[in-house]
Amino acid sequence: MATLRIATAASLPVPPDAVPADELIWTGCYTADGGGRGTGIGALRAGTDGTLRWLGVAAAAGSPSFLAVHPALDVVYAVGEAAQTVTAYRRSGDFGLEPLGPGWPAGDAACHVAVDPQGRFLVVACWGDGQVLLYELNDDGGISARYAAAASTLAGRPSRAHASLMLDDGRVMTTDLGHDLLRVWNYVPVQGLRLDHELALPRDSGPRHLVQHPKGTVLVVTEYSIDVAVVVQRSRESGTFRLAGMVPATAAGALPGDSAAEIALAADGRHAYVGVRGSNRISVLELDEGGSVVRPVADVPSGGDWPRHHLVRDGWLHVAHERSGDVVTYPLDPESGLPGEAVGRLDVASPTALVPAGGHPLPTR
Structure with a gap:
């Protein structure tokens, strides 16, 4: 396992007048x-050397297990997983957040939120009851309306909606862990999501999180079977997706007690990274030019317990470990895509998500 260099000072809050103008990362x-x-x-600062620094709690909230950022405004959206809510927050000061209106009701175990690239709406997926909910946004980024999408009605098993992805053609794709489904939706203003079509994955695979390659291929990590599903459009004219293949997410195979969590892409689209809880690994996969998975090339220790989420950013891999309560940072080799020796570990209580603030950096002091 890679040796970790722990910067103990990084666990201390930073006075606002000492905050450099580096990238801000929100933590669920x-x-x-x-x-x-x-x-x-929470709020972290990512330095140019890859190390992270704890800035403080941006907003007190109950189990904000997943976050999303408005594409043009200083607004952050957080699900309240236990409270069954979704709330909009406006940036206040250097890294503070204040509620932008009251929390809106969501479903049981609301576990994921994603924002439309045009800032028109957000989508919340609810693991507990399978609901997929669309919330329209007003001009200041606040939530203005709520619409429930059609439920998945596969008999004999509970629906477990888990994540949504804004596709490059303007549609929305959601995962259903319980029904082993990918569901593709069209947005209809003042109505919400209208189902376009569904794609069934192998039974008990458990599609969880998903990303889209710049060439259009969608890669879906399956929580239960520990695979990556490669999903492509049959044609641009038809718009329907098909399963091109299932590839093992790990080079060495899944171990008893494993469950896959997150999948992320390198900026150049040449590698994908899958987090595996239980054996606590990050698996690196090579992709071809079109975004199809070529093969898993290596499994490396994640550096902590229960890698719930990870972020690939500017040549660095940041891994959030829910149970050991830390975020571990690795440099990524630009050619092989493999993580090098860890450059730091930052204590963060029960982290579940790492989301860049995007085009809204910390102010210069």
């Missing part, structure tokens, strides 16, 4: 209502 977490030790949405 579990709080006491979700069995965790966090207290709300």
Whole structure:
């Protein structure tokens, strides 16, 4: 396992007048209502050397387990997984957040939120009851309306909606862990999501999170079978997706007790990274030019316990470990895509998500 260099000073809050103009990263977490030790949405600074620094709690919130950022405004959206809500927050000061209106009702175990690239709406997926919910946004980024999408009605098993992806053609794709489904939707203003078509994956594979390659291929990590599903359009004219193949997510194979969590892409689209909880690994996969998975090339220790989420950014891999309560950072080799020796570990209570603030950097002091 890679040796970790721990910068103990990084665990201390930073005075606002000492905050450099580097990238801001928001952190989700579990709080006491979700069995965790966090207290709300956190704020990190990512330095140019890859190391992370804890800035403080941006907003107290109950189990904000997943976050999303408005594409043009200083607004952050957080699900409240235990409270069954979704709330918009406006940036306040250097890294603070204040509610932009009250929380809106969501479904049981609301676990994921994603924002339309045009800032028109957000989509929340609910693991507990399978609901997929669309919330329209007003001009200041606040939530203005709520619409429930059609439920998946496969008999004999509970629906478990888990994530949504804004596709490059303007449609939305969602995963259903319980029904082994990918569901593709069209957005209809003042109505919500209208089902376009569905794609069934192998039974008990458990599609969880998903990303789209710049060439259009969608890669879906399956929580239960520990695979990557490669999904492509039959044609641009038809718009329907088909399963091109299932590739093992790990080079060495899944181990008893494993479950896959997150999938992320390198900026150049040449590699994908899958987090595997249980054996606590990050698996690196090579992709071809079209975004299809060529092969898993290596499994490396994640550096902590229960890698719930990870972020690939500017040549660095940041891994959030829910149970050990830390974020570990690795440099990525630009050619092989493999992580090098860890450059730091930052204590973060029960982290569940790492989301860049995007085009809204910390102010220069």
